[in-house]
Amino acid sequence: MPKTDLVIRVAGEAGEGVLSTGQLLVQGAARAGYRVLTDFSPPAEIKGGYSLFQLRIGSQQFHSRGDELDLLLAFNQEAYDMSIGELREGGLLIYDPAQAKPPASTNRVQQYAVPMSEIARTQLKFELGKNVVAVGVLAALFGMPEEYLQKLLQQRFGGRGQDILGKNLAALQAGLDYVREHITSSPDFNPDLFAVERGTPDAHRIVVSGNQAVSLGALAAGVGFFAGYPITPASDIMEFLAGELPKVGGTVVQAEDEIASINMVLGASFAGKRAMTSTSGPGVSLMVEALGLGAMAELPCVLVDAQRAGPSTGMPTRHEQGDLWLAVYGGHGEIQRIVIAPTSVEDCFYQIQNAFNLADKYQMPAILLHDTVLAVRTESIPRPDPNRIPRIERLAFTPPNGNGQVPPHEGYFLRYALNESGISPMSSPGQAGGQYVATGLEHNEDGRPRYDPETKRDMTEKRMRKFAAVPNDAPEAEYWGDQSAEVGIITWGSSAGPVQEAIRLAEAEGIKVAGMAPKLLWPVAHQQIEPFLRGKREVLVAEVNYTGQYAQILNAHFGRTFGRINVYAGEAFRVREILAAIRKMAAAGVR
Amino acid sequence: MAEPITLTRTVDDYKSDEKPTWCPGCGDFGVLNALYNAMREKNYDPKDVVLVSGIGCSSRLPFFVSTYGFHGVHGRAMPIATGVKLARPELNVLVMGGDGDAFAIGGGHFMHAARRNLNVTYVIMDNQTYGLTKGQASPTAQTGYVTKASPKGTLEAPVNPLLLAMACGASFVARGFSGQPKDLAQLMLAGIEHSGLAIIDVYSPCPTFNKVNTFKTYREEVAPLPADHDRSNFDASLRIAASTEPRYLGVLYQREGPSYDQLLEERKSGTPADLPKLMDSLFERFS
Numbered sequence: 001m002p003k004t005d006l007v008i009r010v011a012g013e014a015g016e017g018v019l020s021t022g023q024l025l026v027q028g029a030a031r032a033g034y035r036v037l038t039d040f041s042p043p044a045e046i047k048g049g050y051s052l053f054q055l056r057i058g059s060q061q062f063h064s065r066g067d068e069l070d071l072l073l074a075f076n077q078e079a080y081d082m083s084i085g086e087l088r089e090g091g092l093l094i095y096d097p098a099q100a101k102p103p104a105s106t107n108r109v110q111q112y113a114v115p116m117s118e119i120a121r122t123q124l125k126f127e128l129g130k131n132v133v134a135v136g137v138l139a140a141l142f143g144m145p146e147e148y149l150q151k152l153l154q155q156r157f158g159g160r161g162q163d164i165l166g167k168n169l170a171a172l173q174a175g176l177d178y179v180r181e182h183i184t185s186s187p188d189f190n191p192d193l194f195a196v197e198r199g200t201p202d203a204h205r206i207v208v209s210g211n212q213a214v215s216l217g218a219l220a221a222g223v224g225f226f227a228g229y230p231i232t233p234a235s236d237i238m239e240f241l242a243g244e245l246p247k248v249g250g251t252v253v254q255a256e257d258e259i260a261s262i263n264m265v266l267g268a269s270f271a272g273k274r275a276m277t278s279t280s281g282p283g284v285s286l287m288v289e290a291l292g293l294g295a296m297a298e299l300p301c302v303l304v305d306a307q308r309a310g311p312s313t314g315m316p317t318r319h320e321q322g323d324l325w326l327a328v329y330g331g332h333g334e335i336q337r338i339v340i341a342p343t344s345v346e347d348c349f350y351q352i353q354n355a356f357n358l359a360d361k362y363q364m365p366a367i368l369l370h371d372t373v374l375a376v377r378t379e380s381i382p383r384p385d386p387n388r389i390p391r392i393e394r395l396a397f398t399p400p401n402g403n404g405q406v407p408p409h410e411g412y413f414l415r416y417a418l419n420e421s422g423i424s425p426m427s428s429p430g431q432a433g434g435q436y437v438a439t440g441l442e443h444n445e446d447g448r449p450r451y452d453p454e455t456k457r458d459m460t461e462k463r464m465r466k467f468a469a470v471p472n473d474a475p476e477a478e479y480w481g482d483q484s485a486e487v488g489i490i491t492w493g494s495s496a497g498p499v500q501e502a503i504r505l506a507e508a509e510g511i512k513v514a515g516m517a518p519k520l521l522w523p524v525a526h527q528q529i530e531p532f533l534r535g536k537r538e539v540l541v542a543e544v545n546y547t548g549q550y551a552q553i554l555n556a557h558f559g560r561t562f563g564r565i566n567v568y569a570g571e572a573f574r575v576r577e578i579l580a581a582i583r584k585m586a587a588a589g590v591r
Numbered sequence: 592m593a594e595p596i597t598l599t600r601t602v603d604d605y606k607s608d609e610k611p612t613w614c615p616g617c618g619d620f621g622v623l624n625a626l627y628n629a630m631r632e633k634n635y636d637p638k639d640v641v642l643v644s645g646i647g648c649s650s651r652l653p654f655f656v657s658t659y660g661f662h663g664v665h666g667r668a669m670p671i672a673t674g675v676k677l678a679r680p681e682l683n684v685l686v687m688g689g690d691g692d693a694f695a696i697g698g699g700h701f702m703h704a705a706r707r708n709l710n711v712t713y714v715i716m717d718n719q720t721y722g723l724t725k726g727q728a729s730p731t732a733q734t735g736y737v738t739k740a741s742p743k744g745t746l747e748a749p750v751n752p753l754l755l756a757m758a759c760g761a762s763f764v765a766r767g768f769s770g771q772p773k774d775l776a777q778l779m780l781a782g783i784e785h786s787g788l789a790i791i792d793v794y795s796p797c798p799t800f801n802k803v804n805t806f807k808t809y810r811e812e813v814a815p816l817p818a819d820h821d822r823s824n825f826d827a828s829l830r831i832a833a834s835t836e837p838r839y840l841g842v843l844y845q846r847e848g849p850s851y852d853q854l855l856e857e858r859k860s861g862t863p864a865d866l867p868k869l870m871d872s873l874f875e876r877f878s
Contacts, residue, residue, distance in 0.1 A: 206877035216873060222863065225678050227670075247869050249862040251677045251855055256703040260670040263663065267643070267674025270661055271682065275674065293664050383878070386870050429659040429675070429682050432638045437653045437660030448609055448654060449662075 005058030006142055006196040007066030010134065011083045012075025015047035017131035021073075022053030023378070024135050026207060028149040029057050030380040033201040039065035039572075040376045044232065044316040050078050057142075059197035063344070063497035065377075067574045070194060071141060073134060074100050075116070084109075090193060094137060112183050119174050129171030136175020140184060142194045146176055204383045210374030211236040213348035213384070214278070214304055219244060220349070220386040221356040223302075224273035227253040227264035229283065232316040233375040234306040237278040258283040262290040262303065269299045270438055272428030274356055278304035281323045282313065284367075288331035291365050295335040295463065297438040298416065298424070300359035300366070300394065304352070307371040307493075309570045318570030319372040321493050324549040327367045328522045334460070336467040338366040339522035343478055343496035345374060346381040350389060351519055354475045357392040361473065362466055363426060369521065373494040373572050397427035397434050414445040418458055422466030467523060474520035477528045480504070485512040487585045488532060490562070491542040492517055492550055495573055499542050502578035511586045521550065524557045533558065538585050540565050542578055600634055602627045607657045612648070618795030618806070619649050619716050621769030626656070626687075626714070628772075629779035633683075640683045643672040645692035648723045649716035649795065652687045666696030669704040672711050680710075680852045683783070690717040694730040694750050704788055705759035710850035712782040715752065716769070716795035719804045726800035736803065752792045753832040753843060757825070762787040762846040764832065766839060768813050769795040770806050774840065781842055787850045794838070809838075816841040 008025075012018045019040065030036050034057040043049030056066045068088040074080040076099035084102070087093060093111035095102055098118055105111045114137055120130040132153070139146055149172055157165040183189055208216070215237050218226075226245060228238040242252040251268075255261040261277045268275035279287070284305050294301050307323045309315035327339045338358050342351035352368055359366035397413060415436040417424040427434025441449040442456055478496060481488075481503040491499045496517040503515045516532050518525040533539060540563040541551035548564040555561055565581045567573055598604075605627045613619050630640065640658035644650035646665035653660025663671045668688045676684045693701050693715045704713065719736075721727040727740045731752065735744035753764040763785045767775040775793060782789030794809045814837035821827060828844035849857075861869070 203878060206874055208877050212877070216870070219866065219873075220870060222866070224863070225674065227674065244869065244873065246855075246859045247861045248866050249859050251859075253673070253677065255670065256699060259667065260673075260700055260703070263667040263670035264674035264677070266663070267661065267671035267676075268678035269674070270671075271641070271675045271678035273678040275678070289664055290667070297661075383874050386867070429641050429679060430638060432636075435637060435657060435659050437642075437662055439654075439662035440664055441662065449651075 002192070002195040002197045003058065004060055004197055005056055005062065005066070006070050006194065007054065007056050007068065008071040008073070008138060008142075009052055009054045009069045009083055009086070010073045010075075011050065011052040011079035013078070014043050014045065014049045014051035016075060017134070018042075018051045018053050018075065021131040021134045022055060024132065024149070024152065025138055026055055026378055028135070028139070028152050029055070029144060030205065030207040031152065031201060032144055032148040032198055034144075034196070034198040035059060035061055035380055036207065037062040037065065037379045038377055039373065042317050050082050052079070052083065057196060057198075059199045063500045064572065064575055067576050071138065073138060076100050092141065092194060094141075114178055116175070119178065120171060124167065124171055124174060126167045126171060129167055132168050132171035133175040136172040137179050140176045140179035142196055143191065146172065205380045206383055207378055207380045208345065209236070209376060209378045210345045210348045210370065211306070211376070212240060213345050214352050214368070214370060215240040215244070216384065217349035217352035218276060218356075219248070220384075221353040222274055222391065223276055223356070224250045225265065225268035225275040226250070226277065227255045227261040227268075227275075228277045228279065229255055229258045229261050231280045231283050233308060233372050234278045234280050234304065236375070237304060237306075258286040259290065262287040262301070265301045266290060266294055266297075266299050269301050270297075270428070274300075274302075274360070276302035276304065278306065280306050280308050281310050281326065284323060284326055284330065288326075291337055292331045292333060292335045293440045294365040295337060296440045296442075298363040298426075298463070299438065300363055302352070302355045302359055302366050302368065304368045304370055306375045307369065315570050317372065319544060319572055320568065320570060321371060321495065321544045321549070323369065324521065324545070324553070327369055328553065336364050336463050337522070338362065338364060338470055338520070339369055340366065340475065340519055341369040341493040341521050342374065342519065343493060343517050345377055345379040346384065347519075348374060349384040351475060353389045354519070357389065358470060358473055360394045361392045361423070362470055363394065363423060364467070369493060371494050394426045395423055397425040397431060399431070399433040415447045416443060416445050416459065416462070418445060418462055421469065422462045422464075470523050471520065471525050471527055474518070474525040474528060477516050477518040477525065480515040481507060482512045483514045483532070484535065485514040486535065486537050486589055487512075487582070488514040488516070488536045488539045489542055489565075489578070489582065490516055490518075490529070490532070490539060490550070490554070492521055495542050495544060498573040498575045499578055501575045502582055505575065505579050506582045506586070509583075511582060513582050513586065522553075524553065526557065529554070529558070537589060538563055540581060540585060542573065542581075544568065544572065600631055602631050605630050605637060605657055607655055609654045611655050612651050614799045616798040617648070618718060618769035618797065619652065621772045622649070622714065622716050622775065622793055622795055623652060623655060625772045625775035625779055626652075626685075628776040629783065632776070632780055633783060635683055640685070641672075641675050643668050643675060643684065643686045645688045645697060646723070647689035647692050647721070648797075649687065649689040650692060666692055666700065668692060669697060669700040669713070673704070673707070673709055676709055676711055676852055677855065680856060684711040685783075686711055686713040688715060690715060690719065690729045690731045690752070691721050694752060694755075698730070701755070702759045705756045705761035705790070707851045708760070708762050708787040710786055710788070710852050712779065712789045713791065714779065715790070715792050717752065717792050718795050718797040718801055720797050720801040722797045722800050733803070751833060753790070754829065756790045757829060757832060757844060761790055761844075762848060763789040763842070764828075764844045765789065765791045765842045767791055767793040768809055768840055769793055770810060771840070778842065785845065786853070787848065812836070813838045813840050815839070816843070
């Protein structure tokens with residue numbers, strides 16, 4: 001009986017084909033109807049060092065990369081050493097004997113030497129084809145129909161001449177043949193252990209990374225201006241938009257640094273365009289002064305923070321949810337800003353649009369708290385719907401006398417008019433009678449710098465008043481499990497995946513547990529969290545950081561102490577870590 | 592309903608009713624007046640102009656003008672102006688700030704602004720001091736300049752703004768003097784008309800804190816360009832820009848060519864109306 005999911009890891013030296021092997025397999029599998037979800041963990045350098053690509057394939061939607069491997073393909077010794085501990089009992093190891101010399105097989109796992117680099121070099125006279133040989137090897141092991149891979153190769157190399165296409169097709173065949181001849185035909189080999197169900201090929205699914213989903217969502221939101229500076233793992237977003245945004249009349253600038261980037265964004269926003277930048281933690285640190293300017297001048301802008309492990313330079317290609325406090329509190333003085341975190345690759349497409357909408361409606365910066373796991377993960381998702389989230393426009397200015405003619409000396413348009421909502425109509429250059437000077441100084445209703453106590457009080461209350469209303473427009477949260485349970489887990493960002501899977505497994509064990517992931521992290525989505533807390537004797541907050549940043553925010557907001565599950569080793573949660581915590585929480589209530 | 596009339600504006604049309612926060616005798620008044628006159632010459636509609644500034648006495652200028660303005664944070668006027676202009680290339684954008692904003696904290700951006708060659712005019716009110724924070728040395732202060740923060744005199748060499756700009760690829764560099772507001776207005780016009788970044792370093796004395804570089808000393812030190820100076824000659828212009836005795840006034844160097852915003856416009860292959868089509872083709876690409 002075929003399995004419903006299979007976890008495959010390809011590991012080796014960075015720059016030697018781990019990524020290309022994985023990507024080819026992912027694309028082929030998705031075309032063949034498998035649901036796919038990946039994880040990619042390279043070192044920070046371009047060449048050298050241990051790199052892994054993990055894909056999970058099957059017939060259902062996944063939310064985590066899988067705690068254990070079913071199939072490990074190790075190109076070299078380091079890959080073997082680093083990954084063998086995660087290969088499950090009864091799992092299959094394929095290694096390239098030219099570089100990896102594992103000890104003699106125990107009965108824990110099955111292992112086979114497949115001389116992929118030798119085949120490529122000697123048999124095919126095509127050293128670079130090693131990766132395609134590896135793809136053939138894996139495809140034969142789990143029974144993927146090869147025509148999807150052949151078609152993919154034809155699409156990729158067809159235009160480059162028969163020779164190169166022929167070499168790649170031969171490499172694929174060599175991998176398939178070797179396995180069929182030496183492994184799967186053997187009576188010891190049990191194909192059921194590795195055969196996995198696939199869904200029906202669905203033309204309405206796409207395979208994208210989280211960064212691509214953010215970029216596609218930004219386009220759908222009508223972004224008109226992007227400025228950014230390269231940084232791992234966010235550079236893809238700038239590069240994608242550099243190619244696409246000019247096709248819809250937009251502009252992309254690679255600025256000289258992050259400070260220039262965010263200030264360009266503010267300028268473009270002042271001029272009326274939806275504007276964004278994307279960066280990682282070190283870049284956000286540089287940008288906080290400008291966030292304050294955006295909040296004080298009441299300018300919308302969107303900042304995507306693809307979090308990585310910190311502090312400081314940290315681990316550029318590793319995962320952490322360590323920037324929440326930076327996003328929420330970063331910057332001197334009391335800055336109003338919105339923080340939204342997507343929970344999955346698909347969710348990236350929608351939450352970036354919510355970020356633009358809320359930034360525009362509330363006229364303040366919005367930070368999309370993205371992360372490394374999502375940024376580099378490719379996943380097959382339903383084709384996104386660009387029309388699902390209607391666009392919210394900025395509150396429009398109307399000329400004071402209604403006829404567009406306003407003498408410059410009188411009745412300056414009150415850009416920061418005090419009113420009940422705190423949201424004032426906004427003009428942009430070119431609109432007669434809408435002139436004002438945006439400034440970071442405290443200012444009166446028409447924007448002029450003022451220092452008197454009354455102005456300071458009124459304007460502070462105005463900005464805080466509009467900020468306090470943001471939860472009214474909070475994007476829908478995600479909920480799992482039984483909401484009437486006595487115990488619960490709250491999480492955010494990509495940790496939602498492992499939490500969701502752990503809850504499902506707990507329920508299969510008969511444990512009643514509730515889970516939720518708000519998308520709006522700041523201001524606190526109290527209307528969503530309050531009901532969740534009712535009737536719960538214990539609630540844990542699961543996040544990949546040491547200090548429990550969201551837990552502490554919730555502690556302060558609700559005046560109760562939330563439990564915590566934290567991991568901080570540069571990787572996502574294992575599902576079993578959360579399951580263990582759920583079991584403990586549930587058991588604690590049993591007398 | 593009356594027909595719209597094409598107004599010929601006066602200087603008053605560009606004045607806001609916010610009283611300047613400058614000391615009596617401040618050089619920035621001359622710059623402000625030159626700006627009013629330059630805009631009047633162009634008959635700009637104030638709604639189509641954006642003045643961008645940073646932090647400093649001179650950066651308060653946008654508040655005294657009836658156009659749109661953006662008083663940003665210290666050193667970041669050029670990036671902000673870049674965002675404004677690229678978002679809306681049809682707007683008339685001028686950057687107004689001081690020597691600290693431009694060459695200290697803004698130094699990195701100044702370099703890249705010169706490289707980028709965006710079609711805006713950058714007027715730097717250079718008083719060789721930090722007025723708003725009460726008199727510390729700026730990057731253009733001469734070596735040995737005595738202040739409370741440098742009681743034994745500064746040790747650093749002063750930066751030469753126009754040499755710096757030329758080294759970074761600037762296409763228009765000029766020097767003006769607040770004590771010659773008519774000429775300054777003409778320089779501003781030349782800058783506005785130039786396609787690309789026009790950098791105008793303006794000696795604009797601070798009577799309150801800089802007792803060394805005053806209207807009197809500048810009057811003695813400045814001189815018009817030599818009659819035979821060819822502003823298209825890079826080498827000759829470098830020497831003119833480097834000279835401190837005299838300090839030459841005028842357009843020192845100019846190179847024609849398309850501006851950054853112009854080139855980016857040419858690279859746009861569609862409009863926002865093309866978005867649904869683009870989304871479809873991108874989804875196809877990823878399936």
